[in-house]
Amino acid sequence: MRLADVGKTYANGVLALDGVSLAVASGEFVSLLGPSGCGKSTILRLVAGLSPPSAGTVELGATPGEADALRREISFVFQEPTLMPWATVAANVLMPLRVRRVPRREAEDRVAEALALVGLDGFAKSYPRELSGGMKMRVSIARALVIRPRLLLLDEPFAALDEITRFRLNDDLVRLWRQFGWTVLFVTHSVFESVYLSSRVLVMSPRPGRVVQDIAVPDAARNEAWRMGPEYNALCREVSLALHAAMGDRA
Amino acid sequence: MRRTVVLSVLVPVGVLALTVLAWHLYVTIGDVETFILPAPDLVIRTLWNDWSTLGPALWVTLKLTFSALALAVVGGVALAVLMAQSRWIELALYPYAVILQVTPVVALAPIVVTRIPDTQTALLVLAFVVAFFPILTNTAQGLKSVDHNLRDLFQLHGAGRLQRLWYLEAPSALPYFLTGLRIAGGIALIAAVVAEFAAGSSGAGSGLAFRLFEAQYRLNSPRVFAALLLLAATGVAIFAATSLVSAWALRHWHESAVPRDR
Known part of the structure; x- marks a missing residue:
């Protein structure tokens, strides 16, 4: 680059x-x-x-x-977590794959994998407002990693x-x-x-x-x-x- | 906690009972003429006795209100989405939406009623014109209020226009749309009543407003108040229903619908 x-x-x-x-x-x-x-x-x-x-x-x-x-x-992580407040953690991380039309089964596996990488397994169904600032940032990073950038x-x-x-x-x-x-x-x-x-x-x-x-x-x-x-x-x-x-x- | 719940029911009900009691005392002790102000029990009895007239009239007005509201939702949202696609479309169409909104429905009614042969269709058009504007403006505002970084993120990941609309703009606009819906629900009823008054429709298919007007001419005051009561109850029911829909749709995430932890 x-x-x-x-x-x-x-x-x-x-x-x-x-x-x-x-x-x-x-x-x-x-x-x-x-x-x-x-x-x-x-x-x-x-x-x-x-x-x-x-x-x-x-x-x-x-x-x-x-x-x-x-x-x-390319993945981008902003200073703010920039999550969609209406979507669960899993749905937020899923977004880049959904936009890319990755098949559902594969996409769900990759979301679980990305959440595990940032130590957020078990929070898939939470909403962003229920998380601390650090955890929101982890979600944001998981969303960046899910496309395997x-x-x-x-x-x-x-x-x-x-x-x-x-x-x-x-x-x-x-x-x-x-x-x-x-x-x-x-x-x-x-x-x-x-x-x-x-x-x-x-x-x-x-x-x-x-x-x-x-x-x-x-x-x-x-x-x-x-x-x-x-x-x-x-x-x-x-x-x-x-x-x-x-x-x-x-x- | 339980105490608060009980009180939150008791307080408004208690105040209502006191108001009705004061009304009753004022009418009986003050010996007020029935055609000026009928006693509350008389109004309720009239509601019961005249139900064969008032019930169908209520049904006509409800049909009109909800048809207008449904059309307003479809039309308002469709136009808002269309205007969000391009600034040129917005510039071209928005003035007409404003003109329709600022023209009083009372002034518009005789023109519309004389141009459209079917009275109910004319009333529907009038109520729609009034109800669709808050839905249009609120939804359009919501579609524009998307977080800029989220917009960038969707662009970075190569989202198409429809994907952006469905996954990003529509959920962002939902709270705004619901605010528009709550306003529109209330004024759809008002518009339906005003349109009925202004159009002066008669005979079969007459709504509550017409019955109210008719009763007023005949100095049938109890029936005027019974009709008024029905209209007010309908308005409250619409407001409660749209508020419930709003709270339910936003229950997971929006500050307005999420209880505050203390």
Whole structure:
């Protein structure tokens, strides 16, 4: 997946992105880290094909044919759980399969599988309003996983959750990523989260957004020991400094 | 809990009993003429004795009201869905919906009645015109009030127009539609009565409004009040029915229908 010199100007004249170039290899977990309003979310929307770039190109896969196939295998998780309140947990997770006309029997099996992956077996018949914030987020993630995506786009999915819930969901996300090998583009404004999750952190400048730093994170086991260790702390420091440099005088 | 339930029945019933008692005392002690205000027991007895006249009239008005309401639901929802498909369709059609709504039904009635030979059809058209507007506007508003992120999600997963309508827009619009239905239920009855008055239909197939009017001319006050009582009861029943339908349809998820935990 490549973005080449991409710019985005909104209808109200706001220049959100200016000359953004980035490439994500298959199977990478890449975080986009930057201050709010720097256009991180806009990048996800461009990649998902939800809005067109004003300048430059967004390419998925190696060939145009592959790009079309890949478009059908993208999942998006928003900052809010964005569930349909009138539908049960199972019906919410079923939605992407229903839209794709997956046969009923197979679809139900895959919904059960996705709910098990996020630890929500037994909640299939609940309604979203009966769940806590963290559980709603898990439903949202199950809905993203149910299509067995190749590319997962996550837009600050844990920003509104408490820290304990966030840690647990971070661990689950890393585990599932290692298990399934998706390509992940993860938007966050948390330095710690980005380092803990990613194989690469891209630091962005304030609006108009640009990628200013590209920091690789070594492939270590993600656990509490690593989180307490020197490597994690050194990386967090490096990313923090890069973020401050990106903010310039405004930090 | 039980106490609250018992009280919630006792309080309105008690107030009703007191009101009727006050009415009865006012009429008997004040020696009020029957043609000004008949006593409550006389109204009930008239309702019973004149049922051969009032019953069929009630049936005519009910048929008119519910036919108009059914047509309004079909027409209002169909037009709302059509307008949700394109802004151009909305711009082209909405002005006519507004014109029909703001023109008083009393003014419209003589024109419609003289143009349509069958009186009942004319009344149906008039009641429909009034009842369909709240359903149209509320449903149209609901279809537009879909969560933007959910809309994006459906687009991302490649949902077609019909899938979006059925799985996303229709459920989103349901609470709005039900609000429209509750309003429309009440004013369908009002419109039916007003249309009957304005049209001045007579003879066979006359509704409650006509009987009320007729009784008023003959200074048959007890029957006026009996007819009035029937109309009010019908209105309350329609409101209760549409409220129940609404609460049932939204029982799982909508804030308006879900009890608040304390």
